Amino acid sequence: MRFMARFDPIFQTALDHMADTHTRRVLRPVRHAGAATVIRDGRELVNFSSNDYLGLSHHPALRARAAQWLQQDGTGAGASRLVTGTTARHMQVEARLAAFKGCEAAMILASGWQANASVLAALLRLAAEQGAPPLVFTDRLNHASLHQGCMAAGVRQIRFRHNDLGHLDSLLERHAGNDARAMRVIVTESVFSMDGDRTDIAQLGALARRHGAFTYVDEAHATGVLGPQGRGLCAGHDIDLVMGTFSKALGGFGAYVAGSRALCDWLANACSGFVFTTAPPPAVLGAMDAALELAPTLDEARARLARNADHIRSVIHGCGLSSGPSTTQVIPIMIGEAAHALSFATRLETHGVLATAIRPPTVPPNGSRIRLALSAAHTDGMIDRLAHAITLATRRHA
Numbered sequence: 549m550r551f552m553a554r555f556d557p558i559f560q561t562a563l564d565h566m567a568d569t570h571t572r573r574v575l576r577p578v579r580h581a582g583a584a585t586v587i588r589d590g591r592e593l594v595n596f597s598s599n600d601y602l603g604l605s606h607h608p609a610l611r612a613r614a615a616q617w618l619q620q621d622g623t624g625a626g627a628s629r630l631v632t633g634t635t636a637r638h639m640q641v642e643a644r645l646a647a648f649k650g651c652e653a654a655m656i657l658a659s660g661w662q663a664n665a666s667v668l669a670a671l672l673r674l675a676a677e678q679g680a681p682p683l684v685f686t687d688r689l690n691h692a693s694l695h696q697g698c699m700a701a702g703v704r705q706i707r708f709r710h711n712d713l714g715h716l717d718s719l720l721e722r723h724a725g726n727d728a729r730a731m732r733v734i735v736t737e738s739v740f741s742m743d744g745d746r747t748d749i750a751q752l753g754a755l756a757r758r759h760g761a762f763t764y765v766d767e768a769h770a771t772g773v774l775g776p777q778g779r780g781l782c783a784g785h786d787i788d789l790v791m792g793t794f795s796k797a798l799g800g801f802g803a804y805v806a807g808s809r810a811l812c813d814w815l816a817n818a819c820s821g822f823v824f825t826t827a828p829p830p831a832v833l834g835a836m837d838a839a840l841e842l843a844p845t846l847d848e849a850r851a852r853l854a855r856n857a858d859h860i861r862s863v864i865h866g867c868g869l870s871s872g873p874s875t876t877q878v879i880p881i882m883i884g885e886a887a888h889a890l891s892f893a894t895r896l897e898t899h900g901v902l903a904t905a906i907r908p909p910t911v912p913p914n915g916s917r918i919r920l921a922l923s924a925a926h927t928d929g930m931i932d933r934l935a936h937a938i939t940l941a942t943r944r945h946a
């Protein structure tokens with residue numbers, strides 16, 4: 549390949565614009581020194597920006613099974629699931645997953661982004677084939693991958709105010725007279741990634757039943773952490789399709805969809821992000837399998853995580869700052885302007901705390917924040933350090 553720079557002025561202009569608006573990102577490598585610490589630029593920092601909520605990424609059981617399956621079966625699956633990529637291990641993990649989620653069936657996919665972008669797209673295309681374009685109701689703060697799924701299917705989203713099921717209800721009502729053949733689909737998250745608030749799943753299920761709507765819920769940030777034995781907030785509720793990831797509290801990589809047998813069998817035929825991609829490799833499967841075995845036993849870790857989250861929220865409020873609507877291990881410190889969020893993050897870092905500033909377009913304009921993600925792997929000393937760092941950073945911020 550010959551190096552070409554002919555089009556660089558286009559890229560550079562876009563980058564300069566991002567820099568001017570404090571939204572340009574750069575890749576800064578870290579070395580993971582444990583489940584809760586990283587080394588960056590030679591300095592050890594406590595990591596409060598990782599979604600490894602249970603610290604499982606460094607758990608001996610996950611490492612051991614990942615290593616064992618890799619040694620036995622090699623580094624790659626070699627083909628897609630429908631060709632020769634499906635092994636007994638895939639079936640074992642999917643059966644374990646279905647049991648964990650309390651569903652008839654489950655399937656694993658390469659990543660959460662890929663799952664939402666392709667599963668949702670396939671579903672909405674099928675809905676359109678039923679005779680009329682589907683009516684798709686989406687939370688305004690849904691993850692980018694859910695938007696991608698809607699865009700790929702070419703549907704116009706009917707957006708409801710963030711986590712406002714009353715508004716969703718009224719929108720469903722307003723469209724009740726539309727073409728009866730049009731499938732109603734509600735797409736939301738059980739825990740929102742940037743605000744750390746939860747959807748009332750019982751209410752959502754009841755509302756969907758009343759309107760005859762299909763429910764698609766992303767449990768990326770609830771899986772392993774919330775619900776009975778960490779099974780997610782949809783456990784025990786009538787939700788048609790639950791999606792989640794292995795990349796966060798389950799400490800590995802990949803994603804899943806859980807639901808009925810017919811749904812999963814159909815997706816295995818119709819979802820391009822499942823059909824046209826190489827099957828997850830043995831090491832990834834090993835970590836998934838061990839995490840699914842371990843997760844239900846971790847009630848103590850989940851209780852500790854919840855206690856620490858309450859404590860950190862009270863520290864934030866004590867500093868006169870807002871933690872938004874957070875009720876989970878994801879806690880925003882609401883700042884507003886991107887430049888201020890960046891300097892707050894820099895001040896936290898001087899006290900040994902790594903907590904990334906999140907800026908538009910990831911969050912709405914003027915919604916810049918520090919996104920804290922707590923982990924059960926944080927020691928009491930680390931939580932104290934965070935509390936102290938927030939207090940000192942606020943004084944200099946004021």
Ligand SMILES: Cc1ncc(COP(=O)(O)O)c(C=O)c1O
Binds near residue numbers: 664693794802
């Ligand atoms: C709500 C939500 N869904 C999906 C994803 C994508 O998952 P993955 O990182 O496994 O691609 C993320 C985060 O990355 C997320 O926050």
